[in-house]
Amino acid sequence: MVVQIIQRAVMQGIPLLFGSTGEILTEKAGNLNLGTAGVMYVGGISGVIGAFLYEQSVEVLNPALAIIIPVLACLLGSLIMGLIYSFLTVSLRANQNVTGLALTTFGVGFGNFFGGSLIKITGLDVPSITLTRTSLCFQKSLPFASKLGWFGDVFLSYSFLAYVAVAIAIICTIYFNRTRSGLKLRAVGENPATADAAGINVEKYKYLSICLGSMIAGLGGLYYVMDYACGIWSNDAFGDRGWLAIAIVIFAIWRPNLSIVGSILFGGLFIVHNYIPGLTFASQELIKMTPYVVTIIVLIVISMLRKREFQPPESLGLSYFREDR
């Protein structure tokens, strides 16, 4: 049963990992994107639209195309969200919190609208879209994993997107700490005036990291539909995973490698109620609350430690204009 809990925790954690890594990348450039929930939602529905159109157009799915089309659709959808956010906050210097919240509202509405439309097109009675054939392509895991006992189950039994998530998080960690470009990006988030004076193109770095961050977060939405939910989209099923991803950013103190641990832990806390016998409906909700309680505890501990390295990027949430005095 422990193995099963770990497996479920990882599957629950991967969308959060995509979301939190994307958000960390964005926040490292000094932009707090509270629209992550909306971005992930749009990423999910865009993938669904891509997969739906492809499934409708052919009799037999080509496994490669069945993966590439939804992934590209998802990246495109979330990129557009990222562009909207960066245009508003970087070029027009709009308030980041307001823009982010608006983006979440917009993203969820956008997703529900197209979700509803697709459901109508299918003409079925159930309030959901089923893309089992595409989902099966996404869910393929290593064939020899099941032969390796618990080791295979715990580490090798997941679909490729899960490994992509972990790889992105590790690459981001290396990028931040070991590359010249990563140093520049961190400088932009900490102190854009300094970065500017050092000859770094602040706007370019902000745009790139916001857009890349949004695309990474969008993949979280896609993973949720195609792997976790087995290809079934129903409106609002995604829940508050976007907010959980933002909470993980704080839990991971802005380090993508810690967010791997954080995501799986939060994923585990999210589903552990299924494995505790004798819970009532109400006490289940209490246990689902634990990730947020953990985040609050982490916040308290961080502020008590007063260590500068654990603090958010210094100019997080502030817009930058060179000739401001």
Place this chain on the structure above:
Amino acid sequence: MSRQAAIELKNITKTFGNIIANKDVNLTVYRGEVLSILGENGSGKTTLMNMISGIYFPDHGQIFVDGKEVMIKSPKDAFDFKIGMIHQHFKLVDVFTAAENIVLGLEEKGRYNLKKSVKEIQKICDQYGFELDLNKKIYEMSVSEKQTVEIVKVLYRGADILILDEPTAVLTPQEIKKLFSVLKNMRADGKAIVIITHKLNEVMEISDRVAVLRKGEYIGTVETAEANESILTEMMVGKKIELNIERTDVEKKEDRLVVDNISYVNHEGLKVLKNVSFTARSGEILGIAGIAGSGQRELLESIAGLRKLSDGTIVYNNPQTGKKDYLRDKTPVQIRELGIRLSFVPEDRLGMGLVGNMDIIDNMMLRSYRKGKSAFLQRKAPKDLAEKIIDDLEVVTPGATTPVRRLSGGNVQKVLVGREIAAAPTVFMAAYPVRGLDINSSYMIYNLLNNQKEKGVAVIFVGEDLDVLLQLCDRILVISSGQISGVVDARTATKEDVGLLMTKTGGENDGE
């Protein structure tokens, strides 16, 4: 020695909206020299230099580097022409190490290898005599260390034209000496150095030539050897002004405020004031010297009743009643109700002293609103006071109803000082009252403090310019890490004496 021009500016003009920051400025900087740019606040010194370092772009005019006309559109262009600027507000990332800050933004060939860079940076430090721990984080550094990082940064980028914007404003005399010796090394190395300042004595000490700006216009350049302080002041201000502070002796002195053994622990649990004792006398200016952040602010705020002390007593000898009043643990309102007239000019003018968005009249009322009897405001008296202050102190403002925020720093300070003096205080405390003020306004403030002293007020003056402290005050209290490291007689002490006390730790109160 034939002089080779490093930078030549021709007819540079820059405007911000309707304000002309620089108008037809012509200037030449040679290699192997230190050129001072001298000017009052708002004379366009920093704007001019920002155009050379690529922060701003001139409206018209030409810039020549090594005889060739160039366009400097961004800080990166400036680096390419080997121009490096050390800004007044350091451009450093706090959570990075010194080395990370130094390599930031630099396009080097090969892999990113910090260890290799550290070795190369160390070489530069050794060459010019900088003492710097390259793996230390910026937020753990003192101001002087941060400045060193900035200088090493531009040198590491290969700059041979260095611009320093008010580099000495935040340093102790010892640190200034160190900086100047480093600058001299660089000058000997053939670098062109420009230093922006408004301290005349430093200009005389370090520079070879002095260029003077007034209200955005270029007035002229003189050889330092042929200049003296009064010539330079005249060029800077446009008229002769008296630079001597007249220190009078007041015959009758009484102990007005006796601070005994006070300690204060801040909200982070740090003991910011440790067993501080001193006496402020009427008819005397008591100077407080110390490195910024040594507890000066907390000390004044404790006396004003804004901080809760953990230990000690503050006694006020009331000249009207002849009684002793205990000020500790009293709020500002309670202090006022005792009939104690305490005026306080805090260092944070627009944060604690005035409300930026309110006009001058309303700001006057902040101190007197309790006098009103009816529920409605009576604006007549504050309006008269505001107009009187504007007249007497030559406040430059469109009118008494202009929001204070729109005034320049010096004028804001005049409004605040004027209001506090109008309250006819018996104790007058001022923290850095001339910070950011030009020479003219500074001397006006010094004179106001002197007037107060002559009226028998006990004046407490926290300053940063040791020359001024020594000229203006009667006694100087030196504070170091929250402790009194010494009290000296300002008539006999030297700058070095005070400078040493400022850095002394664990000092005792050795009386007078």
